[in-house]
Amino acid sequence: MSTPGSAKGRPQTRRFISGVVEGFYGRPWTMDQRTELFKREQKWGLNTYLYAPKDDYKHRMYWRDLYSAEEAEQLIALISAAKQHDVEFIYAISPGLDITFSNPKEAAALKRKLDQVKEFGCRSFSLLFDDIETEMCPADKQAFTSFAHAQVAITNAVYQHLGEPETFLFCPTDYCAVMCTPTVSQSYYLHTVGEQLLPGIDILWTGPKVVSNKISVESIEEVSSVLKRPPVIWDNIHANDYDPQRIFLGPYKDRPTELIPKLRGVLTNPNCEFYPNFVAIHTLATWCKSTSDGGQRDVEMGDEKQDPWYSPEKALTLALTDWLQEFLSADQNGARPKKDSSDEEPMQTDIGESPYVPGPGENPLYTAEPLTLDDLKLLSDLFYLPYEHGQMAKTMLRELDWLKNHSRAAAAETDETAEWCSRAQQFDGMCEAVVQMFNRLSNAPNRSILYDLYNYICDIKSGVGLARAYVKTLGGQCPPSAQLMNDDPEPWGFRGGLSGEFQRMLPCHGNRDLFRHPLMTEVYCMRPYSPEDKVQVQKIFMEMKSAGGGKMPLMMLPPLLCDSLSSGELAPSPQCALILEDEIGVCGYALALTDAQPAAAKTQRAVSAEVLKDFPSLVTIQVLPRVIDSTPAKRMIVRLLSSIKNSGSRGVFCELRQSDRRMLDFYTKLGCFKPITMAGLPEDVVAMGASL
The missing domain is CATH 3.40.630.30 (Gcn5-related N-acetyltransferase (GNAT))
Structure with a gap:
């Protein structure tokens, strides 16, 4: 795509940046996981990895400290692995917590740190000034007319010191529309960045909000005009570091493919848990390939009503089909191995002991049913996207709401009684499907994926179980559940802990619950x-x-x-x-x-x-x-x-x-x-x- 300006005779056509940013708060991914990510990116046609884990001390809090010999060895291996898989490794640093922009020693420390990473073989860099205080210290107020001028000055200096790299990203403090005062088009901060940041530096942007529901072409055209260049989208649609009870397994969506020629690139900042990000990254890759001329698409994705080049539903099915194979493949974390059919004598600990066979009238041996594609579709529906539940989840919520509001029909002999009983039975069937999905998922051979998902699927199984028992109580099929009605319930019978207690005391609590208002999925x-x-x-x-x-x-x-x-x-x-x-x-x-x-x-x-x-x-x-x-x-x-x-x-x-x-x-x-x-x-x- 064409970009305004070029440095050092840089060619006007540069490849579209596409891939993953490890930019969340929480435990960073392991080196092995990152290497696995590079393999997936290469396989799916993505080309970039931005190293920016918030809780890597030397990325953010102790940014001045150089890496030790052991840490250097790990980073060198990681950068090498990225190159091996044709993935551009971008090293990001976040000095904004405590840097004094006007102090030459601070600038020297920043350059020294990036020079060290450059010696590791890294050729692409990023300076991040997100999530920091905007008040400058007295020394900086004397040296710079604004916070934006301070950031631009040090970013331009570092960029030139590194030899004006082919890829150099800048994350502004006002990195989405809702942060701009008073608007994007009138933001003094953004105008300063756009006018004074050197043209070879690309700018990160999350869209209308930090976690954007939709990103429109018009909004990107507006910010591109102010920034004097197309942005690179840092997309938080699948990020879950802000809520430990949620994970997002829905498709990349509500970003029209018309955006692609108007952007410098897209990087997804996904769930903190590595393995459940299969869907997020896979569907982003499908989206990126959707309009490529001569590029190989996975399937014909067109949805004329929404997007002629990309269908989130088809992309999700494609991703879940591939993910199912990973679930069914044993890993090194304790999966039950398949029997070896070779002629070698297997090692036995109990010589001569025959396999256990249950006798007449005894329980048969437990046999785990294999996980199915329908199970994964249900899993995705239950953990869909920040602003939207999947279709099955929405159906279950609406049915529970109807059954609750029409519960009198269950006890009275009216024309509505038969309908209530029928819908209660259907709801029970949906709850049973969740339980069976949980059982099959719990017995899938790939334990690494399961362990990342386990807390979430346990939680949803418990919540569905409570709703199921409540409906049966309404229908008179069983006595009131002790979990629901007991004055002294077990701790697993309620949710939220101290955080839930605080929220329930606030006037805004529940303003997005289905039963108080309609689902808040409107975008304004x-x-x-x-x-x-x-x-x-x-x-x-x-x-x-x-x-x-x-x-x-x-x-x-x-x-x-x-x-x-x-x-x-x-x-x-x-x-x-x-x-x-x-x-x-x-x-x-x-x-x-x-x-x-x-x-x-x-x-x-x-x-x-x-x-x-x-x-x-x-x-x-x-x-x-x-x-x-x-x-x-x-x-x-x-x-x-x-x-x-x-x-x-x-x-x-x-x-x-x-x-x-x-x-x-x-x-x-x-x-x-x-x-x-x-x-x-x-x-x-x-x-x-x-x-x-």
């Missing part, structure tokens, strides 16, 4: 307002005005200063208008006037100079009722307030009708808006202000 797009949005904003305004007016006719409602903004009579101030969209369309807006005087004149309402001195700006926000999650609205108002503050305003105010309990509650819970006194307010109208 926040973008700047354009004149074409005027009609949709007016439509939302009228709908919410009707809902907030109670029984009073619309024409009888007292006018608000912000009505002229929402109705389109006044245009919002530049950079002070945002639109919220979901999969259906426009679902909310946030508009502001940095100077509220035009709105006061339009409404023919006198606003005291004292109020305008402290709160010169006017803001309004509305979202449709279908936006159940309050987070998108909160993010809109935060970005809007940031833009207003950048304009030089010292405060904002809003007007609300007392009958609009929804928006009153929203502004109150923000915490920064407080009731203010304004003379001449119509009856039933309140004013709230926030200092900036």
Whole structure:
């Protein structure tokens, strides 16, 4: 793909970076596991490995320390193994925890460390400044105009010191859209990085969020424009280091293949557990190969409704089919060996003892059934992706919800009784499938994979067992389960430990549970307002005005200063208008006037100079009722307030009708808006202000 600029006559066409970043928090992978990863990458057509384990002391916490002779020997062997399998080994270092950018000794220590790794045979490097404090020390504040300038200065110096390597990656502190203030396109930090970082240095980016549900072409085009180069995606879709109870075995998805020519590359930062990453890496490889001209694809993947080049479902089936063979292959960790059919006399510890044969009426010998592809599909469904359950998991949750809400039908003789019993039986069958999957998985020959999965499958088996017993109790098929109803249960009868106790005490607990709200799988797009949005904003305004007016006719409602903004009579101030969209369309807006005087004149309402001195700006926000999650609205108002503050305003105010309990509650819970006194307010109208 073409890249802007080249260093030292570098060719304009560079291969697409594709592979794995070991960048999670937790126990790093072993050297043997990394070598196995290189073999898989070569087999599947991936070409890169980024060494960045957060808990390798000398990568992050003690980055100044050189590697010992023993450590050097291991790294040399690892770099050599990567080369042997045609995998580009990128060594990353994270000095941002405590580096003083303006101290020449610090820069020298960083160069000395990377020079040592270069002596090991490494030719590709990365500087990471993620997950660090953004406040500079006094010495750096005197030397640099901003945090971005400090990072760019040392990165450019190290890059040139190393001879401007073919591959050199930089991870910014603001590495996703949600971290950018106020927006990606208006981020001073990103603009500084894009303009001043040398063009041969590539930049890592995680997408809209740290763990992005979807990554759109439009979002990549926006950040590429600011960074002056296409980014390398550091993809956390399969990362699980933030939640020890979750693992992700679903396919690489919700990244259209149209992204490929617009990116410098994609690296997946997957589960902490090595062996369960088979699906994550395998499906990424299928995605990367999907649009290659003349490249060999695994199967024809096209899904015309979603993506003409790639189908996550087909890619998942392909990966699980290959993974099944690994499960069925014995490893060195204690698998029961197959009987040797050779003529050699087997070694026996009990000479002359014949194999045990159960007698009449005794239990037959236990025979483990082999694991099946359907078992692995069920496993993937139960541990799918961060924002989405697999199809079977969603079905089980919905069925349990229905059975719980219609439990009276189980006891009463009604037309619904037969349906309840039928659905309860189907739910029991699904629970049994989970139990059988667990049994077959537990007896699979490859113990290394099993041991990485065991805690997770034990947990889901137990949870499904509790739900199964509960449904049987509702149907009167068995007495109440002691695990469910006992006042003094065993510790395995409940989940969460101290963390669960804290969460249950917080008001937000359970806001993503199926039984309190619908599954929160919506993805919202926040973008700047354009004149074409005027009609949709007016439509939302009228709908919410009707809902907030109670029984009073619309024409009888007292006018608000912000009505002229929402109705389109006044245009919002530049950079002070945002639109919220979901999969259906426009679902909310946030508009502001940095100077509220035009709105006061339009409404023919006198606003005291004292109020305008402290709160010169006017803001309004509305979202449709279908936006159940309050987070998108909160993010809109935060970005809007940031833009207003950048304009030089010292405060904002809003007007609300007392009958609009929804928006009153929203502004109150923000915490920064407080009731203010304004003379001449119509009856039933309140004013709230926030200092900036």
